Amino acid sequence: MELIxxxxxxxxxTTRALDxxxxxxxxxxxxxxxxxxxxxxxxxxxxxxxxxTDNVRYxxxxxxxxxxxxxxxxxxxxxxxYLKADSGQSYIxxxxx
Numbered sequence: 221m222e223l224i225x226x227x228x229x230x231x232x233x234t235t236r237a238l239d240x241x242x243x244x245x246x247x248x249x250x251x252x253x254x255x256x257x258x259x260x261x262x263x264x265x266x267x268x269x270x271x272x273t274d275n276v277r278y279x280x281x282x283x284x285x286x287x288x289x290x291x292x293x294x295x296x297x298x299x300x301x302y303l304k305a306d307s308g309q310s311y312i313x314x315x316x317x
Contacts, residue, residue, distance in 0.1 A: 242304040
C-alpha cells in the first residue's frame with residue numbers, strides 16, 4: 221500500500237471513530253428524569269446526557285381563563301428522533317415520531 225493510500229485510510233478510520241454527529245430513534249422510558257432507550261444499541265441514557273429541545277417540552281397557555289395545551293410533552297413509550305453529539309456525550313431529542 222502506498223503512503224497516500226495509507227494516509228487516506230487512516231483519515232477515514234479516524235473520522236469514523238470520532239463519531240461526532242449522528243441521528244437515530246429512541247423510546248422514552250421515563251419523562252422525569254428524561255431516560256431514553258437508544259434503538260440501535262439498546263443503551264439507556266438519562267439526563268443530563270439526554271436533553272429535550274423546546275419542540276418536545278410540555279407547553280400550555282391560558283386563554284380567557286382556560287388552559288390550552290399546545291404540546292403534551294413526552295411520556296413513556298413515545299418514539300423520538302434524537303441527535304447524538306460529542307461522540308455520544310449528549311443525546312438531544314429533536315421531535316416525536
